Amino acid sequence: MSELNTVLPALFSELVNGSPDPQIGTVMLNRGDRGLLHSLGQISAQTASTTATGGATIAAHTDHIRYGLALLNRWAGGEPSPWKNADWTESWRKQAVTDEEWRSLRDDLRRETEMWQKHLGTVTNLPDTAAKWVAGSVAHLAYHLGAIRQIDRATRGPTAEDERAVSLASPHEG
DSSP states (O other): OTTHHHHHHHHHHHHHHOOSOTTTOOSSSOTTOOHHHHHHHTSOHHHHTOOSSSSOOHHHHHHHHHHHHHHHHHHHTTOSOTTTTOOGGGGGOOOOOOHHHHHHHHHHHHHHHHHHHHHHTTOOSOOHHHHHHHHHHHHHHHHHHHHHHHHOGGGOOOOHHHHHHHHHHSOOOO
16 A cells, blocks of 8 residues: 555646646646646636536536545544535536636635645555545546546647647657
8 A cells, every 4th residue: 555655646646736747747647737726727617617518517527526525535534434424416516606606616626635635645554445435536536637628628738749749849868
């Protein structure tokens, strides 16, 4: 589990904050991708509240991520079973947000991601089920980042073609 204490926070951070060094490259995202929080900052509350697909809005995905991380943070903080009475449907009800609600939701998400990243670096000796929750939190975030980016192009990071252009412009070691 000790390797996961460095790997999981690094992968989680890349999804949330982007690559620590765009010239080196990334593991989860394309080079130069600035991550979830930056992506959400690129759109308005009105955009976050609409979807062309008829499914969940970006605001709903964002609140769902925030809610899940809040539960995990409560658990990591010592609460034995915060999800026992959790209402997952509640996190999907926030389909539309005002400008102030959108700002607040993004701030709350930032706080939850920062706290969870710290917890990811400290978890040890977990039972099998808990270890799956911890590792699954990174995959779950990646899923919702992808869903958000499918809803609105403005949230997308650089494409593989953009990454290729950066690679071609960078000097290569031989």
